[in-house]
Each structure stands twice: as structure tokens, then as C-alpha cells.
Amino acid sequence: MKKFKTLIPAGLILVLSAYTTIESTNWVIADGHAINFSGTDAEGVFASMSGDVQWDEADLTASTCALKIDVNSINTGNGMKNKHAKSDKWFDAETYPYIEFISDTFTKTASGYEATGTLKMRGIEKEVTIPFTFEDDTFKAMFSVNRLDYEIGSMKGMMKKVSNEIKLDVSIPVTKN
Template identity: 30%
Template sequence: MIKYLFFAICIFTPGILTAQTWNVQSTNISFQASMFGADVDGTFKGFKGSVIFDPLHPESASISGSVDAATLTTGNSLRDRHLKEKEQFFEAIKYPRITMKSTKIEKAATGYTGTFDLTLKTVTKSVKIPFTFLKTGSNAIIKANVEINRKDWKFGGNPIGMSDKVKLNFELNLSPVNL
């Protein structure tokens, strides 16, 4: 009897612990930096990625994505061109994607904390990002905010008046993949 029970557990447990796969329906990826004390807000489009997440088993989750660096917009076309083209900034033609991939996700006091490898041009650094996962009916929303130091990615050079801190904001609107 025990051997049959063990066999049943081995067969059915992986299905129970399998995280939900989600389609990313829409995103809002934005950033905020400061230049001479004035905030500069911007956005990115062209998100591609995958989300596998079960709020009860975050350790089995996998979240990855990238945005198209050439879609950067700050509302100022001269600044946008400068940021997209200059060597100390995005060089969007040479480095078309900015990528993130989770390496660990765990439950936190409020929501979750993900450890992600963030790659900007040729530099990859690990970043801890707190986030929330909110189910809305059968759909869900992931929201995250984090502040990074741009110099950790050798980004932006040393212009006078530019803050080293950059705030990143992510919102992913998800729908379940029907298996």
C-alpha cells in the first residue's frame, strides 16, 4: 500500500507544484532619472518575455523579458536621439535589447522579491527587485519598482549634474495560458 501511495505522490505532485504560464498582454516600462535636480521621465516599448508564476510556489517561478532600446522616449526628441545613439548611453543600434532574467524568486513580507540579472549593453549585474502579483479574476498584474545605480552598468559617463540613481518601474498585465 505504501509503495502505491508513494507512486501516486510522484506522479501527481509535479502537476500540483507546476507554476502557471502567463501571456503578457500589455506592459508599462518606465524610468526616472535626475539632471540638475530636474526629473527626466521616460518609457520603453517592445517588450518580449515570459512569465511562469504561481503565488503559492514562487520558488518555481521564472520571469524574463527584454525591451527594445530604440523605443526609448522622454518627450524630447533631441534628448532621445542623444540617449539612443551616444556611446556612453544606449547605443541602440549596436545593443538593441535591454534584458532581465530571474535567478531566484521568494515570498517577502509584502509581495515577493526577485533576484534578476539585468543586462545593459555588455554589463550584467544582479538586482533584487520587490514586486507584487495581484490576481484580477483570471488575469493578473505584476508591479515592481526599484532604484539602481547607473554606474554599476558603466552607463551614462560622468556628465555634470546627472544623478547616479535611476528609478525603474514595471507593470505587466497578464492573462493565463490555457493548456
């Protein structure tokens, strides 16, 4: 899915912007959020993110979402893989310390919502559409991104063992501000 890039960040951003209330409400990201990613020879979590979310179910045009995921918070469960993931061959965390998502539009669907916006990784911006739901003050999204769309890794050497399509499973609990 070329629309969806490498990590879970986009999912988090979109998921956060999905809750429904009668009036536009500012939401704060609570502890316990999870941005999990998985694919062949690649799985882990991003532990740190921040963002601003405004949501108005009655007027989706008044809703906005801006999320930042700290690339340096990646945890694959393997110190060497963490180091490689942050290197200039993968995320290049020194040059591009954040994965960012900024919403443009929200759409109601039969199963929840979709957030369309700009996902930025490694300085590359792509328009993405992320399906999400909101239940029990938690935004949830499951989708895939193609890491090569953002020049994350390559198809050379050991890097070709890693799936191009990375599955993202995002859970973001929020509280009203």
C-alpha cells in the same frame, strides 16, 4: 542602489514573474505595460518589451522569468534626448539593442515577492533583487538602479547633470496563456 541598474527593465522582468497561482502558469504580457524611469534631468518610458513568465506560488523554485526591453523604444518626450539615449555614450542601442533580465530565484516577503536574477545592459551583467507585487493580473515594481554600474553615460560634461540613481516604476498587465 548598485544592485539595481539604470532602467526599468529589470523591474519589468521581475514584476512579470511574480504572480501567484496554485500551479505553474505561463503568462503573456498584455497591452498597457509601462516601464517608466525618472531622475534628475532624465525621465521617460520604454514602450516595447517581450518575455516569458512561469509562476507557481506553491513552488517558487518552479517559477521563471525572462524579459527583454527594446532600447530603441525609449521615449523621453524629446526627440533629441531620445537620440542621445540611444547613442554609444548612453545605451548604445546599435550594439546593445535590448535590456534583459533573467530570474534565478523568487522569495516571498511580507509585502509581496522578490525576484533575484541577472540584469544585462550594455553588455554588462549584474545580479539584482527586485521587489514586486501582483494584483488584478498586473505585476508592479518600484526600485532604483545606478546607471553608472552599467556604464550608461558618465560624469563628464552635461551627463553629470543626470542622476546616477534612476527610479523605475514598472507595471505589467498579463493574461494566462
